[in-house]
Amino acid sequence: MTATINQQILLASRPDGEPTVDNFRLVETPLAELEDGQVRVRHHYLSLDPYMRGRMNEGRSYAQPQPLGEVMIGGTVGEVVASRHASFAVGDAVVGMGGWQLYQTVDARQRGALQKVDTTQIPLSAYLGAVGMPGVTAWYGLTQIIAPQAGETVVVSAASGAVGGAVGQLAKARGARVVGLAGGPEKCAYVSGELGFDACIDYRQHPDLKSLSAALKAACPNGIDGHFENVGGLILDAVMLRANAFSRIAFCGMIAGYNGEPIPMQNPSLILVNRMKLQGFIVTEHTALWPQALKELGAAVASGRLKYRESIAEGLAGAPQAFLGLLKGRNFGKQLVKLV
Amino acid sequence: MTATINQQILLASRPDGEPTVDNFRLVETPLAELEDGQVRVRHHYLSLDPYMRGRMNEGRSYAQPQPLGEVMIGGTVGEVVASRHASFAVGDAVVGMGGWQLYQTVDARQRGALQKVDTTQIPLSAYLGAVGMPGVTAWYGLTQIIAPQAGETVVVSAASGAVGGAVGQLAKARGARVVGLAGGPEKCAYVSGELGFDACIDYRQHPDLKSLSAALKAACPNGIDGHFENVGGLILDAVMLRANAFSRIAFCGMIAGYNGEPIPMQNPSLILVNRMKLQGFIVTEHTALWPQALKELGAAVASGRLKYRESIAEGLAGAPQAFLGLLKGRNFGKQLVKLV
Structure with a gap:
């Protein structure tokens, strides 16, 4: 039939x-x-x-x-x-x-x-997911823009999501300290427990810049060297306040501003003060690197090292x-x- | 004595x-x-x-x-x-x-x-000036961050200044279309006349985002591929509204915000939408490249090609x-x- x-x-x-x-x-x-x-x-x-x-x-x-x-x-x-x-x-x-x-x-x-x-x-x-577009998105932003060194600190927003979860695990595999941001205690427990992030901040507990920035300071005692941005808005501002010299931010998503007026970045002069690099990307424009990314992601999923x-x-x-x-x-x- | x-x-x-x-x-x-x-x-x-x-x-x-x-x-x-x-x-x-x-x-x-x-x-x-720190600043931001291709459009703020004037002339020498921003008709006449920029916008005539953005649109019919930022604030916002896909902004100065509160960037989601790269730098941190820069700058000044x-x-x-x-x-x- x-x-x-x-x-x-x-x-x-x-x-x-x-x-x-x-x-x-x-x-x-x-x-x-x-x-x-x-x-x-x-x-x-x-x-x-x-x-x-x-x-x-x-x-x-x-x-x-x-x-x-x-x-x-x-x-x-x-x-x-x-x-x-x-x-x-x-x-x-x-x-x-x-x-x-x-x-x-x-x-x-x-x-x-x-x-x-x-x-x-x-x-x-x-x-x-992990062996598809979200996984390659994580891989590209992490390896091609943030390019973390062992011992550096990498922050990821929407850390329990398909992209964010992969970013953190790939960064951990490269020797970075990894801090996630997620909404609610259940997601945070998953991120820091099952996914093995070093810490996870429940951003719902930190509704203003001062509070979120303080939480990031506590979770990132050596500052922030790399950030994978899936959200934007308050999270971006708070991360920038804790960014180290020569830090990198990969712009993958700005979902905080999708429904209305753009959300301003509060202090762009930090880009200069901290000699930061901010770079946006769309993974479908980098097809030449997909095979390399999928090879790493597929092996990591097959072996159980990359969880989702x-x-x-x-x-x-x-x-x-x-x-x-x-x-x-x-x-x-x-x-x-x-x-x- | x-x-x-x-x-x-x-x-x-x-x-x-x-x-x-x-x-x-x-x-x-x-x-x-x-x-x-x-x-x-x-x-x-x-x-x-x-x-x-x-x-x-x-x-x-x-x-x-x-x-x-x-x-x-x-x-x-x-x-x-x-x-x-x-x-x-x-x-x-x-x-x-x-x-x-x-x-x-x-x-x-x-x-x-x-x-x-x-x-x-x-x-x-x-x-x-041209064969010193300002010249090397221009050279570094232009060649190492903006890296213009022939035919691309490069915008420079504070274009009549020591750095801005060199940025534009170095970009012209690389085949770019170059548009300056300067304060007042006299400076603009100098920038587009003596320095040979393709156009210069008197930002004092455009005190709001809509007006400045329209002036940039007129002067940059193919959009903006590279921007050398000496000022920040309104100029940065207006440039970002005209930025092309894969455009680059070198953050050299943010003088607009030096005297008070930081001036927000109105629409950071454009970094993602246009897959932009924004990068801050301090030229004294890149001493390894100074000899190469000074060689080009010295030859250009000695021959009269680089004016100031x-x-x-x-x-x-x-x-x-x-x-x-x-x-x-x-x-x-x-x-x-x-x-x-």
């Missing part, structure tokens, strides 16, 4: 401030016969990531806006259920950018559109709510939607 | 907000007999530079605070008038960090304390007033005090 109906979630409208479920619409669409070179993938997991929030806005962001009325973009893993391309057979496990839908029909002749993956040592879902958690929502219809929860920090580790 | 009395200007008190002449004090002190290894230099020119403002404050800045009751720090050029060191003879032209005083007595065995210079093709005063102007105040007693004028942008090019 071949399925003939697909389900998809479209971006129905752009958010005015905080997004809601009304910005999304679930539709059913027929699945056409495959053409030559095409492959059909049944999605097992759909990845939800903070960058998608930026794409919901109309304005210029670090990516093209998501077009209205089209399937929400997103990474996916699944299995080939039909193929008219010689390199892909029914049953193959694949990773791609299939978006928020049950089935993806893709021209497999497009280089990089679909990648076969090995699930003997690495779970399929990990290719959306997943928050799994069930069913496509639950994707919008799970995504909104992710933006509020309700997830614990990598946020996925399980479709099979 | 050997002089026996020195005149010195001390930092008498720290400024509360804007500095005044009352923060300085002129004193006379006896000149002692030289000891073994010492050299006495009669200063011909004293350099006044914006970085001195930062050192007048008590708080942590990019340099140690200037101690109260001591001679104001500063670069100097002059001639040896007495020597008990084999490498220096009376009449030698030398550059050093002699400070705000008529005579410097220095232990010439300290490596780098005093440097002999050749004045056959390069005027003595130029060793405090000097604002010259007469007499040591006039140094404080000239320095305050520099902070208000009243100088035109390199600010010097002529002592001989």
Whole structure:
């Protein structure tokens, strides 16, 4: 029995401030016969990531806006259920950018559109997390921008998330002292316990600059040499107050300011005072380094050295709510939607 | 006839907000007999530079605070008038960090304390400007941080100053389109006329972000790839609004915020959106590159390719007033005090 109906979630409208479920619409669409070179993938997991929030806005962001009325973009893993391309057979496990839908029909002749993956040592879902885009994001920002020396102190915001958790563990493996920032005692216990960070600060206990800066001072007695920024706003300001000479900040996400006016940086003269380097990046622009990153990440996951958690929502219809929860920090580790 | 009395200007008190002449004090002190290894230099020119403002404050800045009751720090050029060191003879032209005083007595065995210079093709005063610390500052920020490609657009604030003027001319020599920012029509005419910048914006005509950003858009039709920041505040915000993907900002000075509270950066998320690199530097921390820089700068000045102007105040007693004028942008090019 071949399925003939697909389900998809479209971006129905752009958010005015905080997004809601009304910005999304679930539709059913027929699945056409495959053409030559095409492959059909049944999605097992759909990845939800903070960058998608930026794409919901109309304005210029670090990516093209998501077009209205089209399937929400997103990474996916699944299995080939039909193929008219010689390199892909029914049953193959694949990773791609299939978006928020049950089935993806893709021209497999497009280089990089679909990648076969090995699930003997690495779970399929990990290719959306620690051995996928979030893992490579962590690897790139840490190794190419922060480049920590052994003994240096590295701080990571959103430390219990898919990216932040990997940043800290990769930094630990390089001999750095690693301090996380996460929301709530449960996440902090996970970060400093299971993930092995040297310390984790519950930023909810420090709602102002003075308090958060004092907490960072206590957790980073030798100052901060590197910071991986997933959040921005108050956290960025507090970290800069504790930054050492020649410190580096990798700008990966600024989710604190996604819903409204930009949040100013309070004291940019610290960039000069401390001879800092601040650098933004988008991991998809550095494809040449992906194989090197995935090799390290895959080996670390397969051996159990690189740990991660997943928050799994069930069913496509639950994707919008799970995504909104992710933006509020309700997830614990990598946020996925399980479709099979 | 050997002089026996020195005149010195001390930092008498720290400024509360804007500095005044009352923060300085002129004193006379006896000149002692030289000891073994010492050299006495009669200063011909004293350099006044914006970085001195930062050192007048008590708080942590990019340099140690200037101690109260001591001679104001500063670069100097002059001639040896007495020597008990084999490498220096009376009449030698030398550059050093002699400070705000008529005579410097220095232990010439300290490596780098005093440097002999050749004045056959390069005027003595130029060793405090285009072929000195300001020139190397321009060279370092431009070549090591901005690293412009031919055809890219580079913006420079304080463009008529000793550093800014050199930045623009070095960038032009590398094939960049160069746009300056300066205060007033006379300075702008100099920058775009004599110094050969492609355009110069009189920032006094654009007192708000919208207006300055529009002026930058008009002068930089292809956006901004590199920016050399001497000022900060509104100028930094306006430049960031026009910054291209992968643009670089070298933080050399943030003089806009020296007298009070830090001036926030309005939209730091642009660092991520445009994958920018922002980097602060202090040229004295990169001594290994000085010979390479000075070689290029010296050749360019000797051949007349690198142009500069000097604002010259007469007499040591006039140094404080000239320095305050520099902070208000009243100088035109390199600010010097002529002592001989």
